[in-house]
Amino acid sequence: MFTGLCAFPLTPFHHEKIDFHAFEKLIGNLKQANVESICAMGSTGLYPYLSRDELAKVTKTSVEIAGNTPVMVGIGSLRSYDVLKNAEAAQQAGANALLLAPVSYHPLHEAEVFALYEKVTAEISVPLCVYENPGVTQFSFSDELYRQVTQLPNVGAIKIPGMPFADTNADGNGNAAGKARLSSLRNIVPEHVAIGVSGDKFGALGMQAGCDLWLSVLGGLFPNTVKTMIALSQSTSSQAAIAESERLTPLWDLFARNKGGMRVMATAAAILGYTETNCLPHPLQPLQVEDKQKLEAILTQLSLD
Amino acid sequence: MFTGLCAFPLTPFHHEKIDFHAFEKLIGNLKQANVESICAMGSTGLYPYLSRDELAKVTKTSVEIAGNTPVMVGIGSLRSYDVLKNAEAAQQAGANALLLAPVSYHPLHEAEVFALYEKVTAEISVPLCVYENPGVTQFSFSDELYRQVTQLPNVGAIKIPGMPFADTNADGNGNAAGKARLSSLRNIVPEHVAIGVSGDKFGALGMQAGCDLWLSVLGGLFPNTVKTMIALSQSTSSQAAIAESERLTPLWDLFARNKGGMRVMATAAAILGYTETNCLPHPLQPLQVEDKQKLEAILTQLSLD
Structure with a gap:
């Protein structure tokens, strides 16, 4: 299942309760686009904000709507005790894979x-994706830790954070870092463990550089746009993939200004009628007026799908 | 209650359950030292790691053992919904004040x-301490936010992060930052709102510079040592307070090497026989061999109390 697009949809809320009606529409859209897999309750799906009961219910709904499309579920929590309970709940509800970041309060x-x-x-019986996201966990994996962790049983994939993958280093900012890291990890990680790229801005070049899958926030709402970029990345038209990603620069800028894609996608989902105007649990908020207007213009101009 | 030493004890665990026997000894030690207040379940007391039921039980035990000593309780959580539930549980269990950091996963x-x-x-009926700790929340308060937040009802104190308070700026590293910040905050924050210093390395100088209270991790296990520094800071012997704090430099270094004081105090509590050898919930770990040996030597040499 760790190939192509792994789409990360929102878990939409309405008045502090999960809006299952909106969620079913989001999953239905991904199913229809024939994504390779769905990560219900990744960071964008707010797994650490959910109770175990909510986690189980969202997993069950995802699996029902997704049908044959594999569903991965985030199980991270501060205590290993709770991570294990989450893993049990997710597996019992039908999850096909588990996503685990080293969630922390004390780094x-x-x-x-x-x-x-x-x-x-x-203690698990489905594959696990090791999830590195220092922006939310304050923890970066060393190569040595990746070596150790990917030798553990049931590890099926690693999700590395976004980084530049370009060939050249024209701007002097280490643009080849992604290629070097990927090459280094390929030598460390067993062959059966997939390497996934995240940070949507870097996805097209990451796939072109040889990542096995793209774990995508954008793809959680606009799966066809991301699938097109993946297809181009893996074809002879790799310049077209880069051009398509660069075309989305106004969107990547909006992600950067809003500490990631979650609030942008929550606002886009509301604009498109999937969810209520504010689909996030308090105190999280959708984009403020100015950025929301920018997003509306972007959605009109870029024909995301 | 927001004056002098506010002691931050551990919440000790044994086999993934709260070790109430050890906890009662820790609170008894603070009661005996006559600390001005106790923050049961601050960051060191692992409030975000506890279930609501555990939070209520620890609050109840703290209040019972502490007697007349006021007890503050950490209520932070990712969702405001859960923060409110925590506040209700803590107040019903007898908490005299609440500590609230802007806990985050998505910054x-x-x-x-x-x-x-x-x-x-x-929605609360006891005073709240606004808790800034960017090391665990990835969020820093602007002066303007402090101005707005301290005008809200029931705000009794703010807990600012550790920063250098020295008079001189001999090393060119902005050592006077603390004094400037404190002076700036005094002009912004209403008179009835206390300003507390944290980051134990900076406590003695912070108190000397005019902070109202010292919210102390070290004081959670060694209250008399901190009380002595506070008394010296507020006396004419302020140089003696600085000397005493500098005497503890090996301990501050150990805090810095271990991402804060929590793991150091957990190890010290075990060495002193308050708790089991490992009193932290998985995956948190006490100090590794080398640092544990250093700590043993420090405890022998520094006569902490």
Whole structure:
């Protein structure tokens, strides 16, 4: 299942309760686009904000609507005890894979992160995607930690954070970092473990550089746009993939100004009629007026799908 | 209650359950030292790691053992909905004050943080301490946000992060930053709102510079050591307070190497026989061998109390 587009939809709220009606429409859209997999309740799907009961219900709904499309579920929590309970609830509700970031309040040491993965992988029966996202966990994986963690049982994929993958280094900002990291990880990570790119701005070039899948926030709402970029990245028209990604620069800028894509996609989902105007749980807020207007213009101009 | 030493004890665990026997000893030690207040379940007390039921039980135990000593309780959570539920549980269990940090997974915008405090302060009936700790929340308060938040009802104190308070700026690293910030905040924050210093390394100089209270991790286990520094800071022997704080430099270094004082105090509590050898919930770990040996030497040499 760790190939192509793994779409990360929102978990929409309405008056502090999960809006299952809106959620079903979001999953239905992904199913219709024939995405390779769906990560219900990734960071964009707000897994750490949900109770275990909510996690189980959203998993069940996702699996029902997704049909044959594999569903991955985020299970991260501050205590390993709760991660294991989440894993159990998600598996019982039919999850095909689990996504686990080293969620922290007190930032974690490397030995603690390894201990977390060691404990969890020993007790699960579906593949796990190791999830690096220092923007939300304050933790970066060393190559050595990746080596250790990907040797654990049931590890099926790693999700590396967004980084530039360009060939050239024209701007002097280390644009080739992604290629070097990917090459280094390919030598470390066992062959059966997929390497996924995230950070949508870097997705097209990451796929072109050889990542196995693109774990995409944009793809959670606009799957066809991302699928087109993946197809171009893997074809002889790789320049077209880069051009398509560059065409979306106004959107990537909006992501950057809003600490990631979550609030942008929540606002877009409301604009498109999938959800209520504010579909986030308090205190999270959709885009403010100025950025919302920019987003409306972007949605009109870019023909996202 | 927002004066002198506010002691931040651990919430010790044993086999993933709260070790109430050890906790009662820790609170008893603080009661005996006659600290001005106790923050049961601050960051060191692991409030975000606890279920609501655990939060209520620990609050109840703290209040029972603490007697006349006021007890503050951390109520932060990712969703305002859960913060309000925590506030209700803590107040019903007898908490005299509440501590609220803008806990995040997706880092928060300023408007979201204000909305959080606005919602919570409208619904509580005991004083609230606004808690800035960018090391765990990835959020720093602007002066303007402090101005807005401290005008809300029920705000009794703010807890500013550790920063250098020295008079001189001999090393060119902005050592007077603390004094400037404190002076700026005094002009912004209403008189009835106390300003507390945290980051134990900076506590003695912060108190000397005029902070109203010291919210102390070290004081959660060694209250008399901190009380002595506070007394010296507020006496004519302020140089002695600085000397005493500098005497503890090996301890501050150990805090810095271990991402804060929590793991150091958890290890110290075990060495002193208050708790089991590992009193933290998985995946958190006490100090590793080398640092534990350093800590043992420090405890022998520094006569902390």
